[in-house]
Amino acid sequence: MKGFFITFEGMDGSGKTTQIQLLYQNLKERGYDVIVTREPGGTAISDKIRTLILDPQNTEMQAMTEVLLYAASRAQHVREKIKPALDRGAIVLCDRFVDASIAYQGYGLQLPLDQVIGVNRIAADNLRPDRTYFLDIPMQKSRERLEARFGAEGLDRIERKPLDYHSRVREGFASLCRQEPDRVVIVGADREIEAIQKGIFEDLVRFIGKRD
Incomplete structure:
Protein backbone atom coordinates (compact mmCIF):
# COMPACT_ATOMS: atom_id res chain seq x y z
CA MET A 1 0.00 0.00 0.00
CA LYS A 2 1.24 3.48 -0.85
CA GLY A 3 2.50 5.50 2.09
CA PHE A 4 1.58 8.95 3.33
CA PHE A 5 3.39 12.14 2.37
CA ILE A 6 3.13 14.65 5.22
CA THR A 7 4.69 18.12 4.98
CA PHE A 8 5.30 20.90 7.48
CA GLU A 9 5.30 24.57 6.51
CA GLY A 10 5.60 27.84 8.35
CA MET A 11 7.76 30.90 8.77
CA ASP A 12 11.35 30.32 9.83
CA GLY A 13 11.41 29.94 13.61
CA SER A 14 7.87 28.55 13.80
CA GLY A 15 9.02 25.27 15.38
CA LYS A 16 8.67 22.93 12.41
CA THR A 17 11.83 20.95 13.10
CA THR A 18 10.91 20.34 16.74
CA GLN A 19 7.38 19.19 15.87
CA ILE A 20 8.59 16.90 13.07
CA GLN A 21 11.06 15.17 15.39
CA LEU A 22 8.45 14.70 18.11
CA LEU A 23 5.94 13.33 15.60
CA TYR A 24 8.58 10.96 14.23
CA GLN A 25 9.25 9.62 17.73
CA ASN A 26 5.53 9.22 18.48
CA LEU A 27 4.90 7.35 15.24
CA LYS A 28 7.96 5.10 15.59
CA GLU A 29 6.93 4.14 19.13
CA ARG A 30 3.61 2.95 17.73
CA GLY A 31 5.23 0.80 15.07
CA TYR A 32 4.85 2.95 11.98
CA ASP A 33 7.45 2.88 9.19
CA VAL A 34 8.38 6.58 9.08
CA ILE A 35 11.22 8.73 7.77
CA VAL A 36 12.10 12.41 8.26
CA PRO A 56 24.73 34.51 2.85
CA GLN A 57 27.66 35.39 0.58
CA ASN A 58 25.59 34.63 -2.54
CA THR A 59 23.96 38.05 -2.53
CA GLU A 60 24.08 38.29 -6.34
CA MET A 61 21.79 35.27 -6.83
CA GLN A 62 18.99 36.10 -9.25
CA ALA A 63 15.37 35.32 -8.34
CA MET A 64 14.88 32.79 -11.14
CA THR A 65 18.19 31.14 -10.29
CA GLU A 66 16.84 30.61 -6.79
CA VAL A 67 13.63 29.07 -8.15
CA LEU A 68 15.54 26.66 -10.38
CA LEU A 69 18.01 25.65 -7.66
CA TYR A 70 15.17 24.81 -5.28
CA ALA A 71 13.48 22.87 -8.08
CA ALA A 72 16.67 20.98 -8.92
CA SER A 73 17.14 20.02 -5.28
CA ARG A 74 13.50 18.89 -5.15
CA ALA A 75 13.73 16.83 -8.33
CA GLN A 76 16.62 14.80 -6.89
CA HIS A 77 14.96 14.53 -3.47
CA VAL A 78 11.61 13.28 -4.80
CA ARG A 79 13.07 10.65 -7.08
CA GLU A 80 15.89 9.42 -4.86
CA LYS A 81 14.26 9.49 -1.44
CA ILE A 82 10.60 10.47 -1.12
CA LYS A 83 8.92 8.34 -3.80
CA PRO A 84 10.87 5.15 -2.97
CA ALA A 85 9.80 5.51 0.68
CA LEU A 86 6.17 6.10 -0.27
CA ASP A 87 6.23 3.13 -2.65
CA ARG A 88 7.21 0.82 0.21
CA GLY A 89 4.33 2.18 2.31
CA ALA A 90 6.23 4.50 4.67
CA ILE A 91 5.05 7.75 6.22
CA VAL A 92 7.33 10.54 4.96
CA LEU A 93 7.57 13.64 7.17
CA CYS A 94 9.09 16.48 5.15
CA ASP A 95 10.18 19.90 6.40
CA ARG A 96 8.92 22.11 3.51
CA VAL A 116 6.92 28.86 -9.98
CA ILE A 117 4.10 26.30 -9.93
CA GLY A 118 4.94 24.98 -13.41
CA VAL A 119 8.63 24.47 -12.70
CA ASN A 120 7.88 22.72 -9.44
CA ARG A 121 5.20 20.48 -10.90
CA ILE A 122 7.95 19.05 -13.11
CA ALA A 123 10.49 18.94 -10.27
CA ALA A 124 8.08 17.16 -7.92
CA ASP A 125 6.99 14.70 -10.62
CA ASN A 126 3.39 15.77 -9.83
CA LEU A 127 3.76 14.57 -6.21
CA ARG A 128 1.51 16.40 -3.75
CA PRO A 129 1.36 16.10 0.04
CA ASP A 130 -1.49 14.08 1.53
CA ARG A 131 -1.54 16.35 4.60
CA THR A 132 0.23 19.62 5.41
CA TYR A 133 0.63 21.24 8.80
CA PHE A 134 1.13 24.99 8.66
CA LEU A 135 2.65 26.21 11.93
CA ASP A 136 1.23 29.68 12.30
CA ILE A 137 3.18 32.20 14.35
CA PRO A 138 3.29 36.03 14.31
CA MET A 139 6.11 37.27 12.09
CA GLN A 140 7.73 39.26 14.88
CA LYS A 141 7.76 36.20 17.12
CA SER A 142 9.44 34.08 14.45
CA ARG A 143 12.09 36.77 13.99
CA GLU A 144 12.75 36.93 17.73
CA ARG A 145 13.17 33.15 17.90
CA LEU A 146 15.60 33.10 14.98
CA HIS A 166 8.85 37.97 4.91
CA SER A 167 5.49 39.71 5.18
CA ARG A 168 4.73 38.73 1.58
CA VAL A 169 5.82 35.15 2.33
CA ARG A 170 3.39 34.99 5.23
CA GLU A 171 0.66 36.33 2.96
CA GLY A 172 1.51 33.57 0.49
CA PHE A 173 1.12 30.87 3.10
CA ALA A 174 -2.17 32.40 4.25
CA SER A 175 -3.44 32.26 0.67
CA LEU A 176 -2.46 28.59 0.33
CA CYS A 177 -4.27 27.78 3.58
CA ARG A 178 -7.43 29.41 2.26
CA GLN A 179 -7.21 27.63 -1.10
CA GLU A 180 -6.75 24.09 0.27
CA PRO A 181 -8.44 23.79 3.68
CA ASP A 182 -8.94 20.04 3.24
CA ARG A 183 -5.20 19.44 2.92
CA VAL A 184 -3.61 22.23 4.95
CA VAL A 185 -4.17 22.20 8.72
CA ILE A 186 -3.42 25.50 10.47
CA VAL A 187 -1.66 24.89 13.77
CA GLY A 188 -1.26 27.71 16.30
CA ALA A 189 2.47 27.53 17.02
CA ASP A 190 2.76 30.14 19.77
CA ARG A 191 1.83 27.60 22.47
CA GLU A 192 3.42 24.90 24.59
CA ILE A 193 5.38 22.42 22.48
CA GLU A 194 3.56 19.41 23.98
CA ALA A 195 0.12 20.87 23.26
CA ILE A 196 1.05 21.54 19.65
CA GLN A 197 2.37 18.00 19.22
CA LYS A 198 -0.71 16.43 20.78
CA GLY A 199 -2.97 18.17 18.27
CA ILE A 200 -0.81 17.25 15.27
CA PHE A 201 -0.42 13.62 16.31
CA GLU A 202 -4.12 13.09 16.99
CA ASP A 203 -5.09 14.71 13.68
CA LEU A 204 -2.62 12.61 11.70
CA VAL A 205 -3.67 9.32 13.30
CA ARG A 206 -7.31 10.13 12.45
CA PHE A 207 -6.31 11.03 8.90
CA ILE A 208 -4.36 7.79 8.41
CA GLY A 209 -7.20 5.78 9.93
CA LYS A 210 -9.70 7.17 7.42
CA ARG A 211 -7.71 5.96 4.44
CA ASP A 212 -6.80 2.61 6.03
Missing part, protein backbone atom coordinates in the same frame (compact mmCIF):
# COMPACT_ATOMS: atom_id res chain seq x y z
CA THR A 37 13.56 14.60 5.55
CA ARG A 38 13.81 18.27 4.62
CA GLU A 39 13.96 20.78 1.79
CA PRO A 40 16.10 22.08 0.33
CA GLY A 41 18.21 18.97 0.94
CA GLY A 42 17.40 15.42 1.88
CA THR A 43 20.00 13.74 -0.36
CA ALA A 44 23.74 14.26 -0.90
CA ILE A 45 23.17 16.18 -4.16
CA SER A 46 20.25 18.16 -2.76
CA ASP A 47 22.27 19.15 0.31
CA LYS A 48 25.01 20.59 -1.91
CA ILE A 49 22.39 22.69 -3.69
CA ARG A 50 21.04 23.75 -0.29
CA THR A 51 24.46 25.16 0.60
CA LEU A 52 24.45 27.28 -2.55
CA ILE A 53 20.94 28.58 -1.92
CA LEU A 54 21.39 29.54 1.72
CA ASP A 55 24.96 30.85 1.72
CA PHE A 97 7.89 21.24 -0.03
CA VAL A 98 6.32 23.01 -3.03
CA ASP A 99 4.11 25.25 -0.84
CA ALA A 100 7.31 26.88 0.43
CA SER A 101 8.45 27.67 -3.12
CA ILE A 102 5.10 29.25 -3.90
CA ALA A 103 5.23 31.36 -0.72
CA TYR A 104 8.93 32.28 -0.75
CA GLN A 105 9.62 32.66 -4.46
CA GLY A 106 6.16 33.37 -5.84
CA TYR A 107 4.95 35.77 -3.17
CA GLY A 108 8.22 36.73 -1.47
CA LEU A 109 10.25 37.37 -4.63
CA GLN A 110 7.11 38.47 -6.52
CA LEU A 111 7.67 36.11 -9.44
CA PRO A 112 4.77 34.93 -11.62
CA LEU A 113 3.00 32.17 -9.69
CA ASP A 114 2.31 30.15 -12.83
CA GLN A 115 6.05 29.95 -13.52
CA GLU A 147 17.80 35.87 16.32
CA ALA A 148 17.78 34.35 19.81
CA ARG A 149 18.90 31.01 18.37
CA PHE A 150 21.45 32.12 15.77
CA GLY A 151 22.11 35.83 16.31
CA ALA A 152 21.83 38.28 13.41
CA GLU A 153 25.14 37.09 11.95
CA GLY A 154 24.05 33.44 12.04
CA LEU A 155 21.04 33.87 9.77
CA ASP A 156 21.12 32.35 6.28
CA ARG A 157 20.61 34.24 3.00
CA ILE A 158 16.82 33.81 3.03
CA GLU A 159 16.41 34.65 6.71
CA ARG A 160 18.35 37.89 6.18
CA LYS A 161 15.89 39.25 3.64
CA PRO A 162 13.94 42.39 4.69
CA LEU A 163 10.73 42.29 6.69
CA ASP A 164 8.54 43.29 3.75
CA TYR A 165 9.73 40.16 1.93
